[in-house]
Amino acid sequence: VLNRDLVGQRSETVRRANLSAIVRELHARGPLSRSELVARTGLTRSAIRALIGEFVADGLVVERTPPLVGVPGRPSPVVRVQPEGVVVLALEVAIDSLAAAAVGLGGVVIEERRVARPRGHFTLDEIVADLVELTGGLASFARTRDSIIGVGVAVCGVVNRADGRVATAPNLGWTNLPLGARLEEALALHVPISLANEADLGALAELRRGAARGADDVIYISGEFGVGGGIIVGGQPLTGAAGYAGEIGHMSVNPNGTRCPCGAVGCWETEVGERALLALAGRSPEGGIAEVDAVIADATAGSETALAALESVGRWLGLGIASLVNILNPRRIVLGGLFGRIYPFVSTTLDAELHRLALEAPRSLVQVVPATLGIDAPLLGAAELAFEPFLSDPAASFGPRIAERRVVA
Amino acid sequence: VLNRDLVGQRSETVRRANLSAIVRELHARGPLSRSELVARTGLTRSAIRALIGEFVADGLVVERTPPLVGVPGRPSPVVRVQPEGVVVLALEVAIDSLAAAAVGLGGVVIEERRVARPRGHFTLDEIVADLVELTGGLASFARTRDSIIGVGVAVCGVVNRADGRVATAPNLGWTNLPLGARLEEALALHVPISLANEADLGALAELRRGAARGADDVIYISGEFGVGGGIIVGGQPLTGAAGYAGEIGHMSVNPNGTRCPCGAVGCWETEVGERALLALAGRSPEGGIAEVDAVIADATAGSETALAALESVGRWLGLGIASLVNILNPRRIVLGGLFGRIYPFVSTTLDAELHRLALEAPRSLVQVVPATLGIDAPLLGAAELAFEPFLSDPAASFGPRIAERRVVA
Numbered sequence: 001v002l003n004r005d006l007v008g009q010r011s012e013t014v015r016r017a018n019l020s021a022i023v024r025e026l027h028a029r030g031p032l033s034r035s036e037l038v039a040r041t042g043l044t045r046s047a048i049r050a051l052i053g054e055f056v057a058d059g060l061v062v063e064r065t066p067p068l069v070g071v072p073g074r075p076s077p078v079v080r081v082q083p084e085g086v087v088v089l090a091l092e093v094a095i096d097s098l099a100a101a102a103v104g105l106g107g108v109v110i111e112e113r114r115v116a117r118p119r120g121h122f123t124l125d126e127i128v129a130d131l132v133e134l135t136g137g138l139a140s141f142a143r144t145r146d147s148i149i150g151v152g153v154a155v156c157g158v159v160n161r162a163d164g165r166v167a168t169a170p171n172l173g174w175t176n177l178p179l180g181a182r183l184e185e186a187l188a189l190h191v192p193i194s195l196a197n198e199a200d201l202g203a204l205a206e207l208r209r210g211a212a213r214g215a216d217d218v219i220y221i222s223g224e225f226g227v228g229g230g231i232i233v234g235g236q237p238l239t240g241a242a243g244y245a246g247e248i249g250h251m252s253v254n255p256n257g258t259r260c261p262c263g264a265v266g267c268w269e270t271e272v273g274e275r276a277l278l279a280l281a282g283r284s285p286e287g288g289i290a291e292v293d294a295v296i297a298d299a300t301a302g303s304e305t306a307l308a309a310l311e312s313v314g315r316w317l318g319l320g321i322a323s324l325v326n327i328l329n330p331r332r333i334v335l336g337g338l339f340g341r342i343y344p345f346v347s348t349t350l351d352a353e354l355h356r357l358a359l360e361a362p363r364s365l366v367q368v369v370p371a372t373l374g375i376d377a378p379l380l381g382a383a384e385l386a387f388e389p390f391l392s393d394p395a396a397s398f399g400p401r402i403a404e405r406r407v408v409a
Numbered sequence: 410v411l412n413r414d415l416v417g418q419r420s421e422t423v424r425r426a427n428l429s430a431i432v433r434e435l436h437a438r439g440p441l442s443r444s445e446l447v448a449r450t451g452l453t454r455s456a457i458r459a460l461i462g463e464f465v466a467d468g469l470v471v472e473r474t475p476p477l478v479g480v481p482g483r484p485s486p487v488v489r490v491q492p493e494g495v496v497v498l499a500l501e502v503a504i505d506s507l508a509a510a511a512v513g514l515g516g517v518v519i520e521e522r523r524v525a526r527p528r529g530h531f532t533l534d535e536i537v538a539d540l541v542e543l544t545g546g547l548a549s550f551a552r553t554r555d556s557i558i559g560v561g562v563a564v565c566g567v568v569n570r571a572d573g574r575v576a577t578a579p580n581l582g583w584t585n586l587p588l589g590a591r592l593e594e595a596l597a598l599h600v601p602i603s604l605a606n607e608a609d610l611g612a613l614a615e616l617r618r619g620a621a622r623g624a625d626d627v628i629y630i631s632g633e634f635g636v637g638g639g640i641i642v643g644g645q646p647l648t649g650a651a652g653y654a655g656e657i658g659h660m661s662v663n664p665n666g667t668r669c670p671c672g673a674v675g676c677w678e679t680e681v682g683e684r685a686l687l688a689l690a691g692r693s694p695e696g697g698i699a700e701v702d703a704v705i706a707d708a709t710a711g712s713e714t715a716l717a718a719l720e721s722v723g724r725w726l727g728l729g730i731a732s733l734v735n736i737l738n739p740r741r742i743v744l745g746g747l748f749g750r751i752y753p754f755v756s757t758t759l760d761a762e763l764h765r766l767a768l769e770a771p772r773s774l775v776q777v778v779p780a781t782l783g784i785d786a787p788l789l790g791a792a793e794l795a796f797e798p799f800l801s802d803p804a805a806s807f808g809p810r811i812a813e814r815r816v817v818a
Contacts, residue, residue, distance in 0.1 A: 014423070158770045167770035217650045229736070233649075238642055240738020241626045244771040247735040252728050252766055254664060264731075264766045319661050322673075326659040327638070327736070329649020357661055357673045361567050361576035362653040 015051075016395045018043055022051055023081075023394045026061065027106055027387065028208055031080035052079055060085040060105065060394075083108035087147040088386035089189070091131050092154040092379045093179075094198060095119060095171050095225050096289060098127070099376075100134040102144050103383035107209055111140040112379070119225070119288065121173030124182060132186045151193040152386030153183065154201045154378035156224070161243030164195045170261050171225060194385045196237075198222070199336075200246050201381025202371070203230025204237055206334045208384055210373040215332040219324055220371070221248065223338030226261075227269040230381075231328065249273070253320055271316035274338055280309035292338065299345055307345070314346030318353025321368065325354070329362040336371035343370040424460075425804045427452055431460055432490075432803045435470060436515055436796065437617055440489035461488055469494040469514065469803075492517035496556040497795035498598070500540050501563040501788045502588075503607060504528060504580050504634045505698060507536070508785075509543040511553050512792035516618055520549040521788070528634070528697065530582030533591060541595045560602040561795030562592065563610045563787035565633070570652030573604045579670050580634060603794045605646075607631070608745075609655050610790025611780070612639025613646055615743045617793055619782040624741040628733055629780070630657065632747030635670075636678040639790075640737065658682070662729055680725035683747055689718035701747065708754055716754065723755025727762025730777065734763065738771040745780035752779040 021041045025032060032040070037048050055061040063077045083104025092099040096119060101112035113134055135141060157169025164180020166172075184193045203212070203220030212218040218232040227249030231238040238245050249269035250262055257266030270276060274292060275285035281295045282305055298306035321333055335343050347368075354363060373380060389396075430450045434441060441449070446457050464470040472486045492513025501508040505528060510521035522543055544550060566578025573589020575581075593602045612621070612629030621627040627641040636658030640647040647654050658678035659671055666675030679685060683701060684694035690704045691714055707715035730742055744752050756777075763772060782789060798805075 158768065160770070168768070231736075233642055233647055234645075236643075238647075238737070240642075240771065241740040241774050242738060242770070244768070244774075245736065245738035247738075247768055247771070250735040250766075250768055251660075251732040252662060255662070255728070256665070262768060319664070323660040323732075324736075326656040327640075327654065327733075328647070329651060329654035329656075331650040357659075359567065359577070359653070359656055359659055359671060361569070361651070362649065362656070365650050365653075 016393055018047065019051055019054065019394050020392055022048070023055070023060070023105075024391050026079060026081050027391060030106065031078050033076035033078050035076040037079065055394075058085075081105040083110065084144060084147060086149055086387075086390060087144045088383050089135060089148055089151045089187070090154075090379050090383035090386060091135070091151065091183070092198065092382060093127055093131070093156060093169075093172070094154070094375075094378065095156045097375075098130055098134055099379050100131065100138060101379055101383065102138055102140050102148075103380070103386075104144075105387070107380065107383065109380075110144060111138050112376070113137055114375075114379075119171065124174070124177045124179065127172070128179070128182050128186050131183065135187065145189070148189055148191055149390050150191050150386035150388075151183070151187065151189060152201070152382035152384070153179065153193065153195040154198040154382040155179065155195055156198050156226075156228075158244050158247065159195050159197050161194070161196055161239060164193065166195070167244065192386075192389060194388070196243060196382070196385055197228065197230070197246060198378035198381075199228025200230040200237055200239070200243075201379075201385060202228070202336050202373075202377035203232055203246075203334070203381070204384050205373055205377045205379075205381035206336070206371055207232050207235075209380060210377065211334045211369050211371050212332050215330075217329065217331045218334060219248075219328060219330045219332075220334045220336055220377075221321070221324075221339055222336035222371075222377075223273065223340075223342075225274050227273050228337075229324075231330075233328075248320070248324065251320060251323060253316065253323075268316070268320045272313050272320065272339075276316075277309055277313050277338070277342075280312050281306050282309075292341075296341060296345075310342055310345040311349050313342065314349035315353055317346060318350040319357055321350065322354050322357035322363075325358040325362050325366050330366055333366060333368045334371050335368065336373075336377055337375075340370040340374075425802055427456065428460055428463065428803050429801055431457070432464070432469070432514075433800050435488060435490050436800060439515065440487050442485035442487050444485040446488065464803075467494075490514040492519065493553060493556060495558055495796075495799060496553045497792050498544060498557055498560045498596075499563075499788050499792035499795060500544070500560065500592070501607065501791060502536055502540070502565060502578075502581070503563070503784075503787065504565045506784075507539055507543055508788050509540065509547060510788055510792065511547055511549050511557075512789070512795075513553075514796070516789065516792065518789075518792075519553060520547050521785070522546055523784075523788075528580065533583070533586045533588065536581070537588070537591050537595050540592065544596065554598070557598055557600055558799050559600050559795035560592070560596065560598060561610075561791035561793070562588070562602065562604040563607040563791040564588065564604055565607050565635075565637075567653050567656065568604050568606050570603070570605055570648060573602065575604070576653065601795075601798060603797070605652060605791070605794055606637065606639070606655060607787035607790075608637025609639040609646055609648070609652075610788075610794060611637070611745050611782075611786035612641055612655075612743070612790070613793050614782055614786045614788075614790035615745070615780055616641050616644075618789060619786065620743045620778050620780050621741050624739075626737070626739045627741050627743060628657075628737060628739045629743045629745055629786075630730070630733075630748055631745035631780075631786075632682065632749075632751075634683050636682050637746075638733075642737075657729070657733065660729060660732060662725065662732075677725070677729045681722050681729065681748075685725075686718055686722050686747070686751075689721050690715050691718075701750075705750060705754075719751055719754040720758050722751065723758035724762055726755060727759040728766055730759065731763050731766035731772075734767040734771050734775050739775055742775060742777045743780050744777065745782075745786055746784075749779040749783075 099114040220230040229246040229248030254266035260267035508523040511519040629639040638655040638657030663675035669676035
C-alpha cells in the first residue's frame with residue numbers, strides 16, 4: 001500500500017537530504033568521480049547527475065572528465081568543490097595565541113593569521129577587538145566576505161553551545177560571558193556564529209582531516225596549560241547536555257593529590273599538565289612553552305631528570321587513558337598539544353599502564369596515536385563547526401545567498 | 410528543481426520510516442490520539458490515518474473513538490498497541506538470579522519468571538539449559554510463541570554486541586563464550602537474538618520507562634557485586650567501538666587502593682561495591698545480599714558503624730560521579746541496584762563531594778536520582794533491545810510473519 005499523499009509532501013525533504021549527502025562526501029573526502037558518489041550515497045546515477053547539476057549552476061562544484069586512458073568505456077566525470085564558493089570564518093582564543101582563518105569548502109585554508117598573546121586575564125572587550133582586527137587583516141577577507149556563510153569559534157574554556165556563552169575560562173578569568181553575541185555584533189557578517197571548546201573542536205578536526213580519520217569512536221586528549229578532551233561517539237561529537245562534555249582534565253585520579261585551579265583536589269591535569277611536567281623537571285611551573293621546549297631538549301640529550309619527569313607524566317597519562325578506555329570503549333585515542341610532543345618519550349610507560357589498568361576487551365581494540373594537525377587542530381575544527389549547518393542543508397544556506405550575489409553581479 | 414526520479418525510488422523508504430515513527434511513539438508513550446500522533450511525528454492527518462490503517466489490518470494496534478464529552482468538535486480517535494500482536498522474549502543472567510519474560514509491544518510484561526541462583530561459576534551449557542527451561546516454563550510461551558519477533562539477553566559481563574559473545578564475565582568465570590549463538594540454537598525460535606551488558610540495558614529501561622524518562626543524556630550506575638554503568642548520549646545508548654563502553658566500575662580512583670578482581674588496582678568498585686560496604690561495616694565481604702540487608706537495617710536503627718560505612722561509600726560514590734559529570738555532562742544520573750537502596754543514607758555526602766569535585770557548569774545541570782524499575786531494569790532493557798529492529802522497520806519484521814500467521818490460521 002503506497003500512500004501517494006506522503007510522496008509529494010516528502011519529496012522536497014528527500015531532495016535536500018540528497019544534496020546534503022553529496023556535499024558532505026565532497027567536503028570530507030575531496031574530489032570524487034560520479035561513480036564513487038553513486039557508491040557512497042546509494043543514489044542513482046541519474047539522481048547524482050541532476051543534483052550535481054544544481055551545485056555546478058550555483059558555482060559550488062566543478063566537473064571535469066578525465067582524459068581517456070587505456071581502459072574500455074567512458075571515464076566517470078570527477079566532481080570537486082570550488083573552495084571559494086562557500087567560505088567560513090574560523091576564530092580561536094587559545095591560551096598562548098589568537099587566530100583567524102578564512103576556510104573554503106573542502107576544508108581548504110584560504111588564509112590564516114595567528115598572533116601570540118601573553119598568558120593572563122583579558123576583558124571580553126579586548127579579546128573581541130583583537131579578533132575583529134585579526135579578521136580584518138586577512139587579505140582575502142574583502143574578497144571572500146560575501147561567500148562567508150558562518151563563523152566558528154574555538155575557545156580555551158567551557159562553552160555553552162546553545163547560547164554561545166563562555167561558562168568559564170579560568171585562563172582568561174572569564175565566567176559566563178556572551179562571547180558569541182558580542183562577536184556577532186562586532187563582526188556584523190549577518191551569518192550564524194557557533195562556539196565550542198577548543199579540545200572538542202580539535203577532536204572534530206582530527207576526525208575529519210587528521211589522525212582520527214576513519215575511526216568512529218575517538219577521544220582527543222590535548223595537553224596544554226590544562227588538559228582538554230574532545231569525545232567522538234559514532235562519528236558525532238559528544239557534547240553532553242549543554243556542550244560541557246569532555247572536561248577529562250578534571251577526572252579525579254588522586255585523592256591525595258594537589259589542588260587544581262578549578263578548586264578541586266587530585267584532578268588529572270594536576271598530574272599530567274604542563275605545570276606538573278615542569279615542576280617534576282625542576283623548572284618553574286609557570287615557565288610556559290619555552291620551559292617545556294627546554295625539558296624536551298634535555299630529555300633528547302639524555303637528561304635523567306627530564307626523562308624521569310616525562311616518565312611520571314606518562315604513568316599518570318596511562319592511568320587516565322585506561323579509565324577513559326574502560327568508560328568509553330574508543331577505537332582511537334589521539335594525543336594533541338603537549339601530549340603529542342612528548343609521545344615518543346612516554347609511549348612505553350603509557351602502554352604498560354594501559355595493560356595494567358584497562359580491561360582486556362576494550363584495550364585490545366584501542367590505538368593510541370599522536371595528533372597530526374598540530375596547533376591548528378582547534379581552528380580547523382572551528383571551521384568544520386561553522387560548515388555544519390551548510391552541510392546539513394546546503395539548499396537552505398546557499399540558495400538565498402547565491403541569488404543575492406547574482407543580483408549584485 | 411524537483412527531480413521526479415528521486416521520488417519513486419525513495420517513497421517506499423519514506424513510508425517505512427513513517428511506520429517506524431508511529432510505532433515508536435505508541436510503544437514508548439502508550440495510547441495517543443491521532444491528533445497527538447500528528448503533532449509528534451509531523452505527518453499529515455491523512456498520512457497518519459492511512460498508516461494506522463495498515464497496523465490495524467495487521468492486528469498490531471486498535472483504534473477507539475472516545476465518547477463525546479462537553480466540548481465542541483469530533484474527538485480524535487485514540488490509538489493503542491495490541492501487546493500480544495508483537496512479543497519479545499527477554500532473558501537475564503544476573504549475579505544472583507536468572508530471569509525470563511514474555512514482553513509485548515508497549516513494554517507490557519505478559520509474564521515473568523525469576524529464579525535465584527547461587528553465586529559462583531557455571532558452565533555455558535548449564536546457563537543455557539537453565540534459561541531454556543525457564544523460558545519453557547512461561548505459561549504464556551506456547552500461546553505467544555508465533556508472535557515472538559526477537560530475543561534480548563542481559564548479561565552480568567562484558568558483551569560484544571556484534572557477535573553475541575560474552576568477552577568476559579568474572580562472576581561466571583567466563584571468557585569469550587558464544588552465549589548468543591548457543592541460545593539461538595537451543596531456543597530454536599528462528600528470530601534475531603541480541604545480547605548486551607546488564608547495566609547498559611538497565612540504562613535503556615530507565616530511559617524508556619523509569620527514572621531517566623524525558624532526559625537525553627543519562628548515566629545509569631548500578632551497584633551490585635561489581636559496579637556497572639550504562640551511558641545514554643543524545644537519547645541513544647553509548648556502546649563504544651564494540652559494545653564494551655560503560656565499564657565505569659573500573660575507573661581508576663585510588664592509586665593507593667586495593668586490588669580489583671579485574672586485576673587492576675584502585676578501581677572505583679573496590680571503594681563503592683558491595684564488598685567495600687560490607688568490609689567497612691565489619692561484615693564478611695562475601696556475605697552477599699543478606700549481609701547488605703543487615704547493614705541497611707543497622708543503619709536504619711542508627712548503628713554508627715553502619716552509618717560510617719555508608720558515608721565512606723557515599724564519599725567515593727560522589728568522587729566517581731563528579732568525574733563522570735565532568736567527562737560526560739549528563740542531565741541525569743540514575744542510581745540502580747545497591748546504590749538506589751542506599752541513596753537515602755548517602756545523598757548528603759554525595760552532594761557535598763559533587764560540589765567539591767565537579768565543575769560548576771555541568772554540575773548545575775545534573776540531577777542525581779534513584780532508579781525506579783528496581784531489579785527488573787536490565788530484563789526490561791533486554792526487551793527494549795529485542796524490540797529495536799521491529800521499531801526501526803516494522804514493515805520488514807512483521808510483514809512476512811503476519812502473512813505466515815494468516816496461512817497457519
